[in-house]
Amino acid sequence: MKKVSVGLLGFGTVGTGVVRLLTQEKERLEARMGCSIELKKVLVRNKNRPRKVLIDSRILTTDASDVLDDPEIDIIIELIGGVDKAYRYILRALQNKKNVVTANKDLMASYGEELLLEARKSKKDLFYEASVAGGIPILRTLTDSLAADRIVKLIGIVNGTTNYILSQMSHEGLSYEKSLQSAQSLGFAEADPTSDVEGLDAARKMVILSHLAFSIPVRMDDVKITGITDVTREDIVYAQKLGYTVKLVGVSEVNNGAIDVRVEPTLLPNGHPLASVDNENNAIYVYGSTLGETMYYGPGAGEGPTAVSVLSDLLAVIRNMNLGVTGNHIFLPRREMHNREENSIESQFFVRLHMKDEPGSFSLLTDLFKEQRISLEKLYQEPIVGKDIAEISIITHTTNKILFESSFDVLRKMDVVLNAKYYRVERG
Amino acid sequence: MKKVSVGLLGFGTVGTGVVRLLTQEKERLEARMGCSIELKKVLVRNKNRPRKVLIDSRILTTDASDVLDDPEIDIIIELIGGVDKAYRYILRALQNKKNVVTANKDLMASYGEELLLEARKSKKDLFYEASVAGGIPILRTLTDSLAADRIVKLIGIVNGTTNYILSQMSHEGLSYEKSLQSAQSLGFAEADPTSDVEGLDAARKMVILSHLAFSIPVRMDDVKITGITDVTREDIVYAQKLGYTVKLVGVSEVNNGAIDVRVEPTLLPNGHPLASVDNENNAIYVYGSTLGETMYYGPGAGEGPTAVSVLSDLLAVIRNMNLGVTGNHIFLPRREMHNREENSIESQFFVRLHMKDEPGSFSLLTDLFKEQRISLEKLYQEPIVGKDIAEISIITHTTNKILFESSFDVLRKMDVVLNAKYYRVERG
Known part of the structure; x- marks a missing residue:
């Protein structure tokens, strides 16, 4: 049977989960992939720390180059987290023609495009399913x-x-x-x-x-x-x-x-x-x-769910390796970035405020919204007992965001309004 | 640019959706796939029926062999539904070395294994995402x-x-x-x-x-x-x-x-x-x-959602064609079928019954459950006004299914019980 060799960077919670799954499900996964999957090296900070899973201590190393530069290793799983070191390790792995699986959202949010370009250049896979929403594919x-x-x-x-x-x-x-x-x-x-x-x-x-x-x-x-x-x-x-x-x-x-x-x-x-x-x-x-x-x-997180996502990426890489098609599923942005103009954004809003409970104060509020043409969908008012203050909650209809914010600013500064805040409302 | 030719069997609701998406999204899809996608033939029952999408009437045909035996067609999309004819068409398409996409759940539930084996033999893809839960992938x-x-x-x-x-x-x-x-x-x-x-x-x-x-x-x-x-x-x-x-x-x-x-x-x-x-x-x-x-x-259904699933299969086939790896993603069952013994099944149950509202009748009920060691999680009782009948609803704790059913049978036959029914309860 063909053999695929894997190097692991980092042996914390998720790393433990990955090793556990690879061990427990070895037979099923190998039957499904048609090749044996060997964990060849694991980069750790401390070789003597007790571990929650059985592992051959001889494959542990504190030297990253033992993993990154081992020519026999086909796939690197990066689970050390952080940005700078992880970036250097992944870049080196890709340049060494290794496929990479990572769970590192900080890194992918900052340097994703750069690393994906490098992966495409090296014709290797770079997958990161576990970086968003843990176990959800x-x-x-x-x-x-x-x-x-x-x-x-x-x-x-x-x-x-x-x-x-x-x-x-x-x-x-x-x-x-x-x-x-x-x-x-x-x-x-x-x-x-x-x-x-x-x-x-x-x-x-x-x-x-x-x-x-x-x-x-x-x-x-x-x-x-x-x-x-x-x-x-x-x-x-x-x-x-x-x-x-x-x-x-x-x-x-x-x-x-x-x-x-x-x-x-x-x-x-x-x-x-x-x-x-x-x-x-x-x-x-x-x-x-x-x-x-x-x-x-x-x-969204946790040892098991994140490990399953890491492993699903690993299986996808192995499938591509078996078919000789790694580097073909790299997804790079193709459209230009344009931020939407704030004044084109519309939404409903929830306003909560405390208002002096005196004659006419409520109509000051409704007049303001009427004047600004912001119509109200729901309104709830109750007195705050013993304080001559009314607690008011409002859901507006859909309105222009800039218009709403300027109206809110007027409202907040009214004499009868003691304090006010707002949140956006998502439609059903 | 390379060209992929598609033949469509059936031009009803979903077929219309597929043609609509292929037309509307042509540019985006072709850029993404790196090849042009041509709809070459469409099998219809009536060439003159008015259609909801623009289509070149010269590609319509009432003869299935125009589609199935056209050597230039790479991929067949089967949307005629039913079992017998669809089975023959798909088998013939696979034997003619064409990839197949189908939305036909009746067919895949009955002859899926057989057709998947044929696809693997022909080294072609047979995908059926749209057959279950419409737009959910x-x-x-x-x-x-x-x-x-x-x-x-x-x-x-x-x-x-x-x-x-x-x-x-x-x-x-x-x-x-x-x-x-x-x-x-x-x-x-x-x-x-x-x-x-x-x-x-x-x-x-x-x-x-x-x-x-x-x-x-x-x-x-x-x-x-x-x-x-x-x-x-x-x-x-x-x-x-x-x-x-x-x-x-x-x-x-x-x-x-x-x-x-x-x-x-x-x-x-x-x-x-x-x-x-x-x-x-x-x-x-x-x-x-x-x-x-x-x-x-x-x-779960509808023109748009089902068409999106059909098209996602089509794109997967085209990707595999481009990489030269069709027929490698066919998933066949590998384990044996054993039905679980009914007496190993446990569940909670919901019982609803009408009972004569007379002294002692309620304890007959609780005695029965106690005797059978079925404990109750929730119970609701109310009188049916003017009828001397009580309406009783019960949620049991988890219990053996066979034991529950035999107890229910005893309950149903009690003199004081007028009618009774039950449903299974899924745990939270």
Whole structure:
């Protein structure tokens, strides 16, 4: 039987999962691929650290060149994370004519295009299914199965940490701080949660998804990002009263050749399939111009799910190697990047405000919206007991974003308005 | 530029969609594939019938051999439906060394294995993504993306007609008959709805899915099928009172190498992602032993969605032709078929019954379940006004199916029980 040799860079959680699957499913995978799959070298930081899976300690090394420059190794799996070192390793692997599988979203969001060009030049595969939405096979779906259709919009719940936090706030009535602590204690959030809660992680995934869905080379700078740190339990409660769920979603939408990519806390109508994607799960909702709406749902992270995605890429490389066609499935952006003009963007909005509960104040509010021709779809008002203040929640009809923002600015500065905030609303 | 020639068999709804997409997206598709795609012949029943898309009438023919035996045609798309004629045409196309794309689930459920063997012999592709769940790319996901994992269970809402009918009964409070009429008037149900409402259509799709997910050659005879014709509005109402939604689902599950495939009206907990799959939409929920739970959701039928799936197969064939690797992605079952023993199957059940509202009758019921060691998870009782009858709904804990059925049989025959029925319950 033919043999394929694999080198692994990094032996943390996902690396452990990959080794576990390769060992447990060896027989089935090899029968399916028609070749034996040998794990030849593993780059680690410490050779003596105890491991959760059985592994021949002789294949462990602390020297990257033992893996990258071994002429017998056909495929490199990069799981060390980070950007600079991973970039150098992958570049060297490709230049050494090795196929590469990576789960590194930070790297692919920043240097994806460059590395993909290098892969094409070397006629080798560079696959990265695990970099977005852990176990959900969304990248291959976009490049293969949905290729026949013209995708016009993507909505993604692509960060498990923030989705867990918002789910806890919604269902358990916890504050943001308590939910974050719960996420940290369960391992869903890191000690420094900045990259997740500020929306950066989700933005990187939207960059990768936009590239594949629209063939447009979006960069991190093109994404408008707002995290969840200012979302309060009250925002969620009043959104619920109007029939909406608050989620951190990434939206990427193309209109007349220009793209708008944003990550922000957004209200989804409760009936929307994305509204019931709870806890650490992820989902990507795709609008095709002919296909209509499809959704891909599953675990967004974790040893097992991510390892399955890494392995699915590994099997795809092996299949291409067997057929002698590596380097032919590299997908590079072909269209130019044009950011959509802010003043062409329309949306519904959710406004929450506290207002002095005195005669005439409510009509000041409705007059303002009337004057600006912003019509209201839903409105909820209740008194804040004992304070002569009214709590008001509004869902507007679809309106121009710039117009809305300038009206909101006027509203915020009114004497009778004590404080006000708004979120975007996604249509059902 | 290289040219690929396509022959189309059948020019109904889906055929029209395919021609429309090939025309509208010609430039984009050809740029992506690096070759021109020519529609060379179309088999129709009547050359003079008016068409909804512009087409050169000279390529229409009523003689199948004009398409099947044209040596210049590389790929045949079969969309005539039915079994016998489609079988002969596809066999002949494969023997004539043509690649084949079909949307024919009836054919693939009955003769799939045979035709796939022929394709492998001819070193040609035979793809059928559109045969299951219209626009959802589930077949390629199962064979490619999930190949690294061991799939243990599939649950599918794979029939849009019955899902539409049950959704209408749930949300609009309509009777089965009224919902069926509504489905028929909207074109979601045929004049003779038997194949849909009796569960046969769903069963065929479960056969195809089981084959790909488990590598087991399941046949229609192996599927236990119950349709939705006996589901009443009251069943749905009382299921809702206990927090459940009634759906026609197909379940395919492997345990110790033996498989159980069934299609039947089933209760899903409201929080289950499948419970909110409404109207004519479809979804497939996949349990991977390492990956965990993923779901694939979208339109189950219709001109556009089905055409996109047909075209995604067409693009896959063209890609394989360009690389010279057709016939290498044919997926044939490799494991033996063993039906799971009925007495090894466990489930929760929903029991609905009417009981004489007289002293002691309720304890007869609880005694029976206690004696049979079937414990109850939820129970709801209300009087039927003015009738001395109690309406009782029960959700059991997980129990052995054979044991449950024999207990139900005793219950049904009790003097105090006026009528009783049960459904399977899927866990959350």
